[in-house]
Amino acid sequence: MNYIASSKRYSDMAYRKCGGSGLFLPAISLGLWHNFGFIDSLENARQILKQAFDCGITHFDLANNYGPPPGSAEENFGKILKGEFGSYRDQMVISTKAGYGMWEGPYGNGGSKKYLSASLDQSLKRMGLNYVDIFYHHRPDPDTPIEETMTALDLFVRQGKALYVGISNYKPREATQAIRILRELGTPCIIHQPRYSMFDRWVEGGLLDFLEENHVGCIPFSPLAQGLLSNKYLAGIPSESRAASHRGNGAIEEDQITQDRINKVRKLKVLAEARGQNLAQMALAWILKDKRITSVLIGVSKPEQVVDSIACLKNIIFTEDEIDEINVILE
Numbered sequence: 001m002n003y004i005a006s007s008k009r010y011s012d013m014a015y016r017k018c019g020g021s022g023l024f025l026p027a028i029s030l031g032l033w034h035n036f037g038f039i040d041s042l043e044n045a046r047q048i049l050k051q052a053f054d055c056g057i058t059h060f061d062l063a064n065n066y067g068p069p070p071g072s073a074e075e076n077f078g079k080i081l082k083g084e085f086g087s088y089r090d091q092m093v094i095s096t097k098a099g100y101g102m103w104e105g106p107y108g109n110g111g112s113k114k115y116l117s118a119s120l121d122q123s124l125k126r127m128g129l130n131y132v133d134i135f136y137h138h139r140p141d142p143d144t145p146i147e148e149t150m151t152a153l154d155l156f157v158r159q160g161k162a163l164y165v166g167i168s169n170y171k172p173r174e175a176t177q178a179i180r181i182l183r184e185l186g187t188p189c190i191i192h193q194p195r196y197s198m199f200d201r202w203v204e205g206g207l208l209d210f211l212e213e214n215h216v217g218c219i220p221f222s223p224l225a226q227g228l229l230s231n232k233y234l235a236g237i238p239s240e241s242r243a244a245s246h247r248g249n250g251a252i253e254e255d256q257i258t259q260d261r262i263n264k265v266r267k268l269k270v271l272a273e274a275r276g277q278n279l280a281q282m283a284l285a286w287i288l289k290d291k292r293i294t295s296v297l298i299g300v301s302k303p304e305q306v307v308d309s310i311a312c313l314k315n316i317i318f319t320e321d322e323i324d325e326i327n328v329i330l331e
């Protein structure tokens with residue numbers, strides 16, 4: 001039976017303008033880095049996507065290498081899209097990326113026009129799409145002139161394969177160059193995707209101000225530090241957790257769950273409860289309190305986590321005392 005999306009889906013979600021563009025993104029977007037590969041349950045992936053869309057999440061973030069194996073998240077997403085979401089394509093913002101190693105040889109990694117062009121074509125094929133809404137360069141590549149990479153992004157928009165372009169993991173100096181070149185080419189960079197959470201605050205050291213001044217949106221990833229900023233790891237590492245699944249590729253590992261971090265999580269949990277939230281909700285709200293943030297990119301392993309996380313929107317305002325208390329805990 002065809003999926004019919006909830007008629008209430010747009011009522012509880014907030015949508016924020018993405019930089020200087022005309023594109024609105026939901027305050028919460030869903031990433032498919034984990035739990036959508038061939039090693040995962042396709043049925044669970046389908047239920048997560050339906051739950052997210054029913055809650056007003058319109059933005060879905062992929063990359064060529066998501067899986068495992070690499071490419072399989074896009075392929076599974078394409079299957080679900082074709083089977084369930086076909087009639088909703090115009091209500092969805094789908095992004096993908098290239099930049100990290102994807103296939104062997106000199107043309108399957110980095111920032112060359114050769115790699116990015118082939119990768120985007122492969123992504124479109126895997127997802128069964130004519131175009132993506134946003135195409136990102138996934139990481140700066142010191143071995144490719146930045147002009148070449150940005151010219152490639154501009155080309156994809158002119159070819160109609162991407163509507164908008166963005167950059168990810170670019171530090172302020174690299175972002176400055178990329179944003180300037182794209183502006184000159186007539187294809188403005190509308191979004192930057194950096195890592196940002198209570199445990200990783202590097203973007204506060206200049207990047208967020210710079211993006212705002214240049215009318216570029218910001219969509220932080222790993223806002224829960226891959227699940228650490230929740231109650232999940234307080235009593236050890238549960239067998240059904242990302243840390244226990246040994247996924248590699250940058251996924252959280254047991255040795256990153258230190259006693260120091262758990263002590264901080266315990267204190268943050270108390271503060272979250274005083275705000276009427278659980279810790280995961282407070283960690284998301286803490287990012288969304290900042291008007292420079294367009295959307296926060298969550299990952300989930302089950303549909304219930306979508307519902308739980310979205311409830312953060314009920315309270316994204318922090319008192320000065322709460323902000324101070326959080327800063328002290330995180331010192």
Ligand SMILES: NC(=O)c1ccc[n+]([C@@H]2O[C@H](COP(=O)([O-])OP(=O)(O)OC[C@H]3O[C@@H](n4cnc5c(N)ncnc54)[C@H](OP(=O)(O)O)[C@@H]3O)[C@@H](O)[C@H]2O)c1
Nearest residue numbers: 031032033221222223224225226227230241242298299301
């Ligand atoms: N541009 C880049 O280089 C880059 C890098 C990384 C990620 N990303 C993007 O950002 C997205 C999100 O990253 P992420 O998955 O690391 O985000 P995250 O939100 O920090 O971590 C997600 C994990 O947290 C746990 N979780 C989620 N909701 C929860 C809740 N309500 N209560 C308790 N635990 C909860 C789940 O862990 P369990 O699986 O243990 O249940 C889930 O898999 C990715 O899917 C991807 O699209 C981009």
